[in-house]
Amino acid sequence: MVAPSLRARVRAGMIDEIKAVARRHLATDGANLSLRAVARDMGMVSSAIYRYFPSRDDLLTALILDAYEALGDAVEAADASTDRADLRGRWHAACRAARSWALAHPAEYALLYGSPVPGYAAPDDTVAPAQRPPVTLVGILRDGVAAGLLAPSGEELPEPLRSDVAELAALLAVDLPPALLARGMAGWTQLFGLISFELFGRINRTLPHRDEYFDHQTGLMADLIGLPAA
Amino acid sequence: MVAPSLRARVRAGMIDEIKAVARRHLATDGANLSLRAVARDMGMVSSAIYRYFPSRDDLLTALILDAYEALGDAVEAADASTDRADLRGRWHAACRAARSWALAHPAEYALLYGSPVPGYAAPDDTVAPAQRPPVTLVGILRDGVAAGLLAPSGEELPEPLRSDVAELAALLAVDLPPALLARGMAGWTQLFGLISFELFGRINRTLPHRDEYFDHQTGLMADLIGLPAA
DNA sequence: TTTCGTCAAGAGCACTGCTCTCGGTTTTGA
DNA sequence: TCAAAACCGAGAGCAGTGCTCTTGACGAAA
Structure with a gap:
């Protein structure tokens, strides 16, 4: 059990932040959330999101899983x-x-x-x-x-x-x-x-x-x- | 009660055909139906649809009303x-x-x-x-x-x-x-x-x-x- | 016959998801 | 220690979307 590297930690943080922003957008815009919009909210470019979620559906799946658990x-x-x-x-x-x-x-x-x-x-x-x-x-x-x-x-x-x-x-x-x-x-x-x-x-x-x-x-x-x- | 003009009749026919094609698309693509796609299916250009339905939401509303009635x-x-x-x-x-x-x-x-x-x-x-x-x-x-x-x-x-x-x-x-x-x-x-x-x-x-x-x-x-x- | 309302077409705008390439940074392993 | 590998963000670009506006053609009514 080794401590996660710095990079892994900021990566996990990024994933959490993306999900948080996406959840916020979900509340206002409904199910058709825009990757570009969440990227904008994070001061990033849309393509950067794809480093963390291979597709929009995968982001949705992550949100769905979290919601089921909650x-x-x-x-x-x-x-x-x-x-x-x-x-x-x-x-x-x-x-x-x-x-x-x-x-x-x-x-x-x-x-x-x-x-x-x-x-x-x-x-x-x-x-x-x-x-x-x-x-x-x-x-x-x-x-x-x-x-x-x-x-x-x-x-x-x-x-x-x-x-x-x-x-x-x-x-x-x-x-x-x-x-x-x-x-x-x-x-x-x-x-x-x-x-x-x-x-x-x-x-x-x-x-x-x-x-x-x-x-x-x-x-x-x-x-x-x-x-x-x- | 005058018989509807020819123009009114073909217009009504067009509206029905658009709704029918849209229903077909609905069955395969779900709620996010594409105006351009139904226009393509009818051999028309997307802007022509707007002669019959002022917006995509109005088309959806028409479909919803029909469905409720059915x-x-x-x-x-x-x-x-x-x-x-x-x-x-x-x-x-x-x-x-x-x-x-x-x-x-x-x-x-x-x-x-x-x-x-x-x-x-x-x-x-x-x-x-x-x-x-x-x-x-x-x-x-x-x-x-x-x-x-x-x-x-x-x-x-x-x-x-x-x-x-x-x-x-x-x-x-x-x-x-x-x-x-x-x-x-x-x-x-x-x-x-x-x-x-x-x-x-x-x-x-x-x-x-x-x-x-x-x-x-x-x-x-x-x-x-x-x-x-x- | 002329005018008016209707129509389809096309160009264009702003937006979307997604891919690819390009530099720069961090981590890894020899 | 240092080079190789992995990772990361930015940007350009593609195909698609809803929608607006303009243009030209056609048919019905005056």
């Missing part, structure tokens, strides 16, 4: 800082954390969950961080079943579907009855829809009390799952 | 062609119609429900057509209550939220108890999330039986709403 951190931290036995409280905390992060970083959220950039294909590095929020959510269900706080209803899925969802459980590394996992996925799907609707402004020019609406909607899904209050 | 037509037709008393069947039919349209026109769906184009602000003409799918869905609930097939649970929303949702009911012109409308909105939100996840490919490289998964997920929301089978 969102995953926020959701996991919110869940972790809630009483383990309070399943419903954990659910609400995780959902609120995702929403708060999205409201604080709308452009980055759009990058993660908006329509995919046309030519751009997300590399495989992104799938693991992308799964952290849903894994956290279904992890609450897993803990609930393990602790006996969440009784599996005994409901069974019809067959082509049951094994599909069972495979999904294996992929997410959660040991859950398929029917319950399906309900958890419904909650995750609705959470994404809620945030997207609020952020992309398609819904509710009315609905001024958005916090209350959000909590109620996520509470409905907690009901559907059967999460008990503390 | 999606609205599909959802409403599916609902209308189902036995009025079969609330659950109508719900499933409307949801399936939305999904089918989205799968058949992924680029246009992304235009409607993906991340908003940065500089672009949707004009007010779009809000009415955009509301047709959710209005159709909550219309099923309204019919159910009116026909006595869907019993309001008597559940009441806490106050800041209750009047918000009541206002939303007035805006959507559906006479529904707020608590029930909130559940309907949850269903609409989840439907959007389901389609987006499937279309934008973030979810389930596994889950090969997507039709069954979709039906089960929308069925869960029908359960949450309390829609009875036929």
Whole structure:
């Protein structure tokens, strides 16, 4: 373990600064960020950026990866800082954390969950961080079943579907009855829809009390799952 | 009512052809469609397009309006062609119609429900057509209550939220108890999330039986709403 | 028939992502 | 220690973009 050379350190600093400037541009200009513009902001020439990122898409990928990690951190931290036995409280905390992060970083959220950039294909590095929020959510269900706080209803899925969802459980590394996992996925799907609707402004020019609406909607899904209050 | 002049007719034809070519480009290149490319495809020069659409955003707006109407037509037709008393069947039919349209026109769906184009602000003409799918869905609930097939649970929303949702009911012109409308909105939100996840490919490289998964997920929301089978 | 509105074409501007070359600096290894 | 290799920023240049403006031709209306 040798200390990184001076050159490597300034290089890492440059990469961080480029990403920071790019994030700033992202917030104002949306997904079509201009390499030349960030280069200008850094007092550089556009071609110099290519020393650090081989293409614009690679810069976007780096930003996407960072954003996934930040969102995953926020959701996991919110869940972790809630009483383990309070399943419903954990659910609400995780959902609120995702929403708060999205409201604080709308452009980055759009990058993660908006329509995919046309030519751009997300590399495989992104799938693991992308799964952290849903894994956290279904992890609450897993803990609930393990602790006996969440009784599996005994409901069974019809067959082509049951094994599909069972495979999904294996992929997410959660040991859950398929029917319950399906309900958890419904909650995750609705959470994404809620945030997207609020952020992309398609819904509710009315609905001024958005916090209350959000909590109620996520509470409905907690009901559907059967999460008990503390 | 005079017959439109020849000139007006060829002009209308040109507008239609431009939109058709643009839709084709949209399908392959995504949201960043090039005016010059569609002009090339039509054997024209880019500046000629501006005789018909004052800017690229106006072309996009026209495509968006058409897409909203097409999606609205599909959802409403599916609902209308189902036995009025079969609330659950109508719900499933409307949801399936939305999904089918989205799968058949992924680029246009992304235009409607993906991340908003940065500089672009949707004009007010779009809000009415955009509301047709959710209005159709909550219309099923309204019919159910009116026909006595869907019993309001008597559940009441806490106050800041209750009047918000009541206002939303007035805006959507559906006479529904707020608590029930909130559940309907949850269903609409989840439907959007389901389609987006499937279309934008973030979810389930596994889950090969997507039709069954979709039906089960929308069925869960029908359960949450309390829609009875036929 | 003449005038007026419409049309396609072309040149041009400012911008984009990206490539390549050219000097200058830093790190590396013999 | 010193030359070779790697790295870095600047600049020119290419192909493409949205958009504006001007020019000349055509058809419909007065």
